[in-house]
Amino acid sequence: MNKYNHKKIEAKWQKFWLTKKTFFAKDFSRKLKKYVLVEFPYPSGAGLHMGHLRPYVAGDVYSRYHRMKGFETLFPIGWDAFGLPAENYAIKMGVHPSKTTETNIKNAKKQMLSWGLSFDFSREVNTTDPSYYKWTQWLFLQFFKKGLAYESTGVINWCPKDKTGLANEEVIDGKCERCGTTVEKKELRQWYLKITAYAEKLLEGLKNLPEWPEAVKLQQENWIGKKTGINITYNFDLKNNYVLLHGFKGTPDGIFFPSLKKELNKQGVKYQAPQLPNASEPTEEEQVSFVLQNCQFDENTILFGHSLGAVVAMKVLEKLPIKIAGLVLAGGFTEPRFKDRPRNYHAKFNWKFDFETIKNKAKSITVLSDPTDFAIPIEQGKILSQKLNGALIEQNGLKPHFTNEEEPLILNILLPQITCFTTRPDTNFGATFVVLGPEHPLLKDRNILGIEEKIWKEIEQYQKQAVEAADMDRTAENRKKTGVFTGLYCINTLNNFKMPLYVADYVLGNVGTGAVVGVPGHDKRDFEFAQVFKLEVKRVVQKNANDAGDITSLDQVQEDEGIMVNSDFLNGMDIHAATEKIMDYMVEKGYGKRVINYKLRDWVFSRQRYWGEPIPLIHCEDCGTVPVPEKDLPVKLPNVKKYEPTGTGESPLADIEKWVKTKCPKCKKLAWRETNTMPQWAGSSWYWLRYADSKNAKEFASLKKQKYWTPVDVYFGGMEHTTLHLLYSRFWNLFLYDQGLVSQSEPYAKRHPHGIVLGPDGEKMSKSRGNVVNPDDIVKTYGSDTLRMYELFLGPHEAMVSWNNKGVVGVRRFLDRVWGWVNEIAEAPHQKSAGRKVGRSEVGESEVKDTEKVERSLNRLIKKITEDIEAFRFNTCISAFMEFHNEVKDEFITLESVKKFLVLLYPFAPHISEELYQRIGKSKSQTTLQTASWPSFDPVMIIDKTVEIVLQINGRVKGKITAPSGSEETAVKELVMQLPAVKQALVGESVKRVIFVKDRLINLVI
């Protein structure tokens, strides 16, 4: 008999499948569809490893099974090929990343084929292919057009090694997800995708995913981090009055003016907000003299101007005879150079300013500049603050050019109030201080709060330290609390308590409002802070009657349960009820606002690297940021010689003048391309849609094909992508769904995560540990069928397992035995052979049948394999095959039954199954088992004729009896009573109770 030569037969069948296109899926087939997806790999130089193998084999088994079950099954693959390694290799070796990528893809594909994976290679996609990233760019522009892709300057995570900005999701334990380098903070202009706008939908969507593991959903939920609470605003004691000047074509009842006036009224602050004359055709002469004649100024006046109103304000100050308290300019400018279009008034104003005079007329000067301003170039803010020696605050308006109905920044600057977010307003009766994070906008300039010069120096020093310390030290455990007292006090409106205002770095700038109200009695961090600065600690929550009195140590701080005390009208209430009551109360009284806070941050979407999709935007001096027209997509990556990241926050593309300089699509004037590229996660945020229609040159994927194939029925992948790719792609899909561009709101009906495969030593596989098991080595020695089966046999698919080099042989031995067994049957039909009874039934000999044992074992096996594949219990499938073979190897079995066994084995070990199937069929022409249909089982055949029934006395096993299956209690009891062991046990006792479980056990209670 010939030996099981895995090399020969595996190569043979792999070639057969490829040439016959066995696994190509048909669009719009009449069959029910099944879309099985695995995460497409990054084609690295090191090739694919165990981490890839695990989900791929699971997906393969699942796909092959469903094809046999009669589903039109799509099991596609592609290449997520943008990314750092190819680029780093290019830097080192000078080989273009596209070349490296091409070679690596070729190798990875060879590996996939050698593992016998049934991918549909006709739909292969490659994220670095211009025909693919054309659509990545096109999709990005949909975000841009809806205002969900925006540019902003902010402190972001920066990897000093990869020299690029990172998204929050890419920072793991303070380190770069790619290279493990400790991440720094850097203030940079970046592109963002507004994922926060979808926070609620992303959260809600999870409820419609019953087939996702709870752990995955929970992790996304925690990452989104929804918190409901209340923003409480605390006031200072103010003596100021205000003069508010609106802009061009404006009125004192437009944009944010009403909300501003409302707030001033509420606090009883005096203000004047005149309608300036001829707002649509303004002249300097007319407007300035109007203000000087109609408005009253004194030393407590703060003069505010928005847009052209800022120009008027400066001109007013030039002529004003007295000195005032402050000047605040929002969206102001010094020359009539606008980004959008010229204004009719530019000739009616004198654009020379007497900055020295203006400077001397106001004690403090603040300039507010919006980087997203559509009209005023951002340099204007800088120029104004420099010339006037004033504080510059660059911050996005809620609408560009500060034109929203509410502009909190302006409100905050004019009326220095402090807003604190809290989920526990019930404890506010115990609030004794207020803390601002060092990044707080009120601390951008001394003038805003009017902090004393001496204290201000201290604060500046503290801020500098906090920024330098970065997140690493700042979040370190058990860190001693530090801070600086501002010399100011806020009023706790509930009890008029004067709360000292501190600056401290335990309050983080990007959490909540960046300011915290300190309740030292009921928050451990606040308590620690209070101890350092010897601040008052008040008890307002009591766990039980015993713990009244002062709180003097950390473990007495009661955080999350108890009854209210010392809290006026909340006394005696449970904290949860009290929270609700006080929120209603605060909202009603107008000093609180219910808010929902999310931990989720907007997605930093630009990278300062070469090997990524260019962001398809053009910057024009006159037209602003303009999208590249669809007909000009894709914006191809230029060929360059130098790939090095500059490290300055500019992409290497910025150096390629020929590429950067272009024409504005709108006005055709000279303009500049955006030089940042997209992050790794861009291409994978929509790839499953492309598989449905991978060749489409007109759309990213037609709705018709999407409707046939999507959603993905099962998505195999790693837990590590839960808050990265999995969240990002849900976001893209939800957005595209809202635009009517995709047919399903959720992309993946079912997610099945896998555990990682550890090395033989139980440690994570890594080159440095030397414990890497290369799947290709296993293929060489034992064959891919063995590799696949052993990988599944290791343990539950979702569990972490460690590879055992010795264990592999067990699976190989099993396949060897199967090989010998089936060959023997094929060669010696219908006769005793080598001491075994084998035979065939398909030659018209109706008397030839399986033995009862075979019949029962086979039916059980069919049931087991079918159910276990559906439930992803692949490891127990392998055991079941072995058990089956052990049971029937010496039994008389028909060829028909052997074939059924091979069909069951096929999804797991396809090569050997195909080969053996062909051998028993004795057919010369090759067909594939893939087209065979999945066997069904007869439930009656599963039941044993006789069963073992366990005898228990008082719940302890005392013996076993054999009885016909289905025996009733009386019959079994009679049988049992005859047993000597029972008779002995019953001497002097009587049976009080009998518990009977059919076909399983009888328990006598005596």
Add this chain to the structure above:
RNA sequence: GCCUUGGUGGCGGAAUUGGUAUACGCACUAGGUUUAGGACCUAGCGAGGGUAACCUCUUGAGAGUUCGAGUCUCUCCCAAGGCACCA
């Protein structure tokens, strides 16, 4: 600190969902076969006691519910993963 999932032989892991704990595989022991090694075949293999049939104990620890608990409930310990001075 909070959240999630786990803890079963020497090892990887099964257990019809409350009903014979340790299936299947590895390792190990003995025998057979082989020129030898490997491979293969047969038998054994949770721990303790007994010549033996058999007895006792055992699913991280302890308690509870039940005729009966690896499985349910409570407390604690340990491990992995996630979040984190998150207000």
